[in-house]
Amino acid sequence: MKHKKLIAGIVGIVLGVIITFFIPTPHGLTHAGMIVLASLVTANIFWIFNVIPSFATGLLMLSSWVVLGAVKFEIAYQIFSTTTMWIIIGGLGLGAAATKTGLIKRIALKIMTFFPANFRGQTLALFTAGTIIAPMIPSAHPKTAMSTPIAKGISNALGYKPFGKGSSGLFLAALWGFFVTEASFLSATAQNYAFKGLLPAKAQAQLNWGNWFIMMIPWTIIILIGGYFLLTFLFKPKDDKPVSREFISKQLDELGPMSREEKITAAVILVAIVFWILESVFNIPAAVTAIIGVSVLVALKVLIPEDFKTRLSWNTIIFIGTVMALGNVMQSAGLTTWLRRILAPAISPIIGNIYITVIVLPIIIYLCKFVVVSLISTGTLITIGLLPFFSQMSFSPAIIAIIVTTSVNVWLLSYMNAPILTGSAAVQDSMASRGAMAKSSIGYMFLNIIGLLICVPLWQLMGIA
Known part of the structure; x- marks a missing residue:
């Protein structure tokens, strides 16, 4: 669709405004939490459809928290001093x-x-x-x-x-x-x-x-x-x-x-x-x-x-900073506590056993890659979704970062992986067929889960699982 980005941008902004100003604040969630939730919905739509550069979306998200009074500037931009x-x-x-x-x-x-x-x-x-x-x-x-x-x-x-x-x-x-x-x-x-x-x-x-x-x-x-x-x-x-x-x-x-x-x-x-x-x-x-x-x-x-x-990708650096800011701000605004209660029926069975986690979570990430192109965006969305449950896990949340980073690197369809597109462009798209790419990606997806499963005993010996 010719105007897909424009339509997606308008939809994202309208949804953000509706959530912020017109939907009553649910029980157990503060208005600050609603603002952060609204900005996250809008940002996700912008990231998925690449409405504007990802780092600009991230900066606007952080700024919206300050402008609308969800958190102070020092909290919103604190990550950049870490x-x-x-x-x-x-x-x-x-x-x-x-x-x-x-x-x-x-x-x-x-x-x-x-x-x-x-x-x-x-x-x-x-x-x-x-x-x-x-x-x-x-x-x-x-x-x-x-x-x-x-x-x-x-x-x-x-x-x-x-x-x-x-x-x-x-x-x-x-x-x-x-x-x-x-x-x-x-x-x-x-x-x-x-x-x-x-x-x-x-x-x-x-x-x-x-x-x-x-x-x-x-x-x-x-x-x-x-x-x-x-x-x-x-x-x-x-x-x-x-x-x-x-x-x-x-x-x-x-x-x-x-x-x-x-x-x-x-x-x-x-x-x-x-x-x-x-x-x-x-x-x-x-x-x-x-x-x-x-x-x-x-x-x-x-x-x-x-x-x-x-030689330094400053847009990537800024984008990473903006998505990392979400963790502290969601907790500060009380959004994590509210999401934990809402999502518990669906998430608890997945994170209740480490072996189930390393099988099911990669599959969820593989499915997300059909919609969310950016590797960092996919991993961020999954991690943020699990953020409210970190305190309930029987294993260290460090394992979530490991699972996420191994599972976002899939290339079943060409658009799913920007670095692989870069590699393909470097040889004028003249080496690998689409069928070869798909077969190898499916093989990697299976090997990734097997590799994670074999890691579990080591993680248990290390005291983190």
């Missing part, structure tokens, strides 16, 4: 340096030289390279944009036809390694910090870099091993003989010797990851480590002021 926001900014800065200097591409290509130049070997190489690189860049789009052209070059060198089995499989191997494994590391994507930021303080403290990594080890193993066998089963060409590694060697030769900027960036990122892992030992917040790392890169002229304008 460590979570600064680690996102710092992490994106480190990732920008790794991409700018060519360090990430060099690491990926170098790893590929250790594997056979056939479908099985290069699929495994893309899995390995992506998993190693994932925690270094907290943004999916540059990783998919960088990895898929490498996969296309390998596909061409191996003589695979566009949209054929081999071409589709290598494209998906690049996405699987560089994008899917983002859920394995807290620092691998800004959305992990966004979902973590919606949790209570105690649950957030449980999700430091090291704990997140440990909690996800069984899932990561299942996703990598299961994903490798899935892609080779579905897409391995009949004749899978090794060929020359000339393409990879040529790409490395074009990069030349490792530059001063690459060496500095590699050292800074390595030190940052060590400090993130040992955050509780050094007692230095992860955000401070990230900001110091970026400052060092600026001081040594690896990053310049212009990079902060062009």
Whole structure:
């Protein structure tokens, strides 16, 4: 429909006005809670239909709370002064340096030289390279944009036809390694910090870099091993003989010797990851480590002021901040208590048993992805819906953030996953067929639930389930 956005915008605003000013405040809910509820309804419609840029919708939502007297400015915008926001900014800065200097591409290509130049070997190489690189860049789009052209070059060198089995499989191997494994590391994507930021303080403290990594080890193993066998089963060409590694060697030769900027960036990122892992030992917040790392890169002229304008996604940073603000404000306005009572009959059976949760909640998220395109928006809506029930769960709410971050990354239909669209655009939509994308997504959806189920005993040993 030509005017879909305009119609959706009008409907969203009208619903917000009706809820705020014309519907009587239900028993047990304050007028402030009604304002927050109304703004959330309007914002969701704006996000689902992309009426205006997502970050602008978020800022208007926060401002409406202040203008209509639901909460004070200090509460509405408090999230922007938290460590979570600064680690996102710092992490994106480190990732920008790794991409700018060519360090990430060099690491990926170098790893590929250790594997056979056939479908099985290069699929495994893309899995390995992506998993190693994932925690270094907290943004999916540059990783998919960088990895898929490498996969296309390998596909061409191996003589695979566009949209054929081999071409589709290598494209998906690049996405699987560089994008899917983002859920394995807290620092691998800004959305992990966004979902973590919606949790209570105690649950957030449980999700430091090291704990997140440990909690996800069984899932990561299942996703990598299961994903490798899935892609080779579905897409391995009949004749899978090794060929020359000339393409990879040529790409490395074009990069030349490792530059001063690459060496500095590699050292800074390595030190940052060590400090993130040992955050509780050094007692230095992860955000401070990230900001110091970026400052060092600026001081040594690896990053310049212009990079902060062009290489950092400020609209994403602002959007994440606005959605994270919902947690505190909903509690402050009394909305969480009211929603808990209203939604209890439907939600309580799902969260009453950890095994039921890790099966049913991903399925709910998969279904939501047919409607809500944005990965962060989907995860935020699910987390906010469960927010009133965190105190009733027999397991830590930290697990909700884990389930959400693994389950929003589906690509059954092309529009469901923007980073994968970026990767596809980087190779002119010339590698994977729609059928291949759908089959691999269905496989991932099953593997994700299996991986989460296998994580449960570990989580129980850790005392969080």
